[in-house]
Amino acid sequence: MNYYDRAKELAEQTVAHRRYMHTNAEAGLDLPKTKAYVMEQLRSFGIEPKDCGYGVTATLGKGGKVLLLRADMDALPMGEESGEEFACPTGKTAHTCGHDFHAAMLLTAARMLKENEDELEGTVKLMFQPAEETFEGSKNMIENGILQNPPVDAALAYHVSAGKMPVGLYMYNSKDTMMFSVDGFKITLTGKGSHGAYPHAGVDPINIGAHVHLALQELIARESDPTHSCVLTVGKFQAGTVGNIIPETAVLEGTIRTNKPESRxxxxxxxxxxxxxxxxxxxxxxxxxxxxxxxxxxxxxxLTEEFVGYMEGMGIPGLTGYPGISASASEDFAVIAEQIPSTFMYLSAGYLDERGEAPAHNPKVKFNEDVCPIGSSCLAHCATEWLKNNK
Known part of the structure; x- marks a missing residue:
């Protein structure tokens, strides 16, 4: 099967999948509408889905090696200002990171793989994942056996990218860290409350918090290897309710991100x-x-160079690789990549005009739906070729 030609034939359906999930955006682990929609569509293709924790899984093919195709499907807890006619109307959730594309493209890839199932020389395992944005989803599905029954040998995931760049660009890293770690922390400081007129009678957690914040900055300035990329951010500092009372507690929340396990x-x-x-x-x-x-x-x-080779051989007009990409943002597909050989790539879903001005996680962001047949066909083609060449 020529997956790209077939994906173009199914492009309207892929867009329809994407727009349904976009309009009905859900955030976090529990995505009842999204999950039900994915399972309904898989059944309509002749694929029997199963619950896997809060996510969905299914298999196609027969025996042999197992390749996992992963798509996250959660939105963000924010309002949308894209102006799209299919924008989420709740004002509380929005697909501003493009995960609706990932799930839609994997649905179409699953349909094509089912149509071509007799030609598969192994097993494709589908992973529709919740809660990537909160870094809970992959762990939840791993705990519920996504990498077992049958055991997974390798994994592939794509992520669409907004911005001022043309559709057809794909970005990857086969030599070094592609995305940083993220360790979110909450520090609860406990002192002793007192009247503001009698500070000596209390222990001020705000004062403690200020010194903790300053001391944490020295970890980057004086303890981190300067050849490593390290970021420590405290984005939340809460304490007290009244100006003349020293509170009992103060809370700092932040993140640590780095590109090296030893720095982490x-x-x-x-x-x-x-x-x-x-x-x-x-x-x-x-x-x-x-x-x-x-x-x-x-x-x-x-594995990454192998998938790049398969994509280069597809003959998709304008498909262009950009190697060596690295970002200080984080992605919980890393939890899977830590356990099995894995590849993660970005697919441009940008515009070269004013529609490409807003970045991901911005309420005004827009994504180009022309990426849909590219993502769907690359997932299906890479899976078919990898199984054929890795018996």
Missing amino acids: ELLVRRMKEVAERVAAVYGGSAEVEMLSEVPPLICNPE
Whole structure:
């Protein structure tokens, strides 16, 4: 089967899938409408889906090696200002990262693979994942056996990218870290409340928090390897309700991101030590809770170059590779890539005019639906070719 030709024939259906999920955007782990829609569509293709934690899985083919095709499908908890006629009307959720595309393209790829199932020389496993934005989804599905029964040998995922760039560009990294780790943390500082007129009678957690914040910055300035990329951000500092009362507690929340596993280990460990010891110096205490723990996304070099070769051989007009891409954002597909050989690529869904001005996670962002047949056909073609060449 020529998957690109077939994907063009199915382009309207792919767009319809995307627009349904866009209009009915859901965020987090529990995506009842999205999940029901995906399962309904898979059944209409003759594929029997199964629950996998909060996500959906299904298999096609017969025995042999197993390739996992993954698509996240969650939105963000924000309003939408795209002006699209199919925009989510709730004002509370929006597909501003393009995950509606991922699920739609995987649905069409699944349909084509089912149509061509007799030619598959192994097994394709589908993974429709919730909660990528909160870094919970892949762990939830792993805990519920997505990499087992049957065991997965390799994995592939695409992510659409907004901005001022042409459709047809695909970006990858086969040599180094593609996306940074993310370790979200919450530091709860406990002191002793008192009247603002009698600070000596209390222990001020705001003062402790200010010193903790400053001390954390020194981890980047004085303890991180300058040849590594490291980012530590405290984006939330909450304490107190009244101006003349020293509160009992203060809370700091932030993230640590880096491109190297060894820097990640150092910074997470030292963040905890700094918080606890600075709090003790000023007479208080600190409790650290980890909100997310995602490693750097490092793609398997040989597998990535293999998929690039398959894509180059498809003859898609204007399809152009851009190697060596790296970003300080994070992606929970990294949890899968840490366990099995995996490849992650960006597909441009941008515009070269004013529609490409807003970036992802912006309420005004727009994505180009011309990417749909490219993504669907690349998923199906790469799966078919990989199974044929990896028996």
